[in-house]
Amino acid sequence: MASSQGTIFINYRKDDSNWNALALYNDLQKYFTKDQLFKDFNAIRPGDDFMMSIENALAKCNVLLVIIGKNWLNAKNADGTLRIQEPDDFVRLEISTALDRGVQVIPVLFDGTPMPTSEQLPENLWPLCRRQFVEIDPKRFEDDVRNLAEAIKQVLPKPGPGPIPPPDPPPKPPYGRDDDIHNNPAPLRPDNNLVWAIASTLLCCPPLGIVSIIHATKVNNLYASRKYNEAQEEAKKAKQWAVYGLVAGIIFYIIYGVLYSLGTVGQY
């Protein structure tokens, strides 16, 4: 009983998450129609230009789910090189193409696998680290998939005035609500922008820089107590005040430079 339009692709490594992908594919059919879900679009006929095939497939795609299991990062070729580091690795090509095209990319972590860090990924996958990920735990499989489906629905284009009524899963409260901590997947911890706060304090404008550091101190604690929205807000404020400090410093240097060259200041 799908009420949304748009298509969802499931990107996965066969020798990492074959069964994970299949289970997810099956369970997502509770929330989306079968023709909205694509799992094996990397089935490419001999002679196809695979770059073109990926481009064509992703042209119709609204959401790319990147399934990451225990062996996702460490899958190796026959010669022992890491697949993810190969420029023609299919998984990598699909993700990077989706990122370039502005397709919504959601990392889906299975088996307690941690989110890969940018150090472990090739450069064109770095934006993946900044995407909000979703964890799927076998013990809460159906709940986790329902939450994922809710998150996907917010991204898909809204349906027209169609005849199908909305489905029954209850609406999910936004992040930052303490009463729902176990049902919400955790987003990535926001960067507290501390380096800019320190640089601003010591090299440009201490009063504004200190305000920035104070906001930065709150980010990790709020994140630890699962107040994700507030952590995000504080991270944003930390950055704002650091930038105010840096800009104030730079403007001051410029004004001073102009006054100095006019000969109005500088005798000390």
Place this chain on the structure above:
Amino acid sequence: MASIEIYHNNKRFINALTLLTFLAACIIIFLFDPVTAAFYPPCVFKKLTGFNCPGCGSSRAIHQLTHGNILQAMDYNMLVVIFLPVIIIGLFSFFTGRATQAWQALNKPKFFLVVITVFWLVRNLPLEPFRILNADH
């Protein structure tokens, strides 16, 4: 999020601009000693209050650092000399996405808040052992 997208789309340009600014500042500060050159702007906080801010003496300190005089640099601003490597690691991690683990280990906002605030207060105390932290002794 938007600013991250802007950064990702213009990464080369922004990195180059930052590096150039940084190099230019280093060259100016290497060539001209803030003690004798008149064109360095004064600290506004110092001008208004008469007290040192935590950054007072940093341009003199960095000038000494670029000439290899670490002790002389510490004389002007001990905190900047100690924190400069931290700032460099943080910026390196921000701009290249590498060394993020080293930066994660250093990313302790409360520690920096306390150290900088205490330094700010203590370097203005007119007591003998603390005057060494002052930029103007």
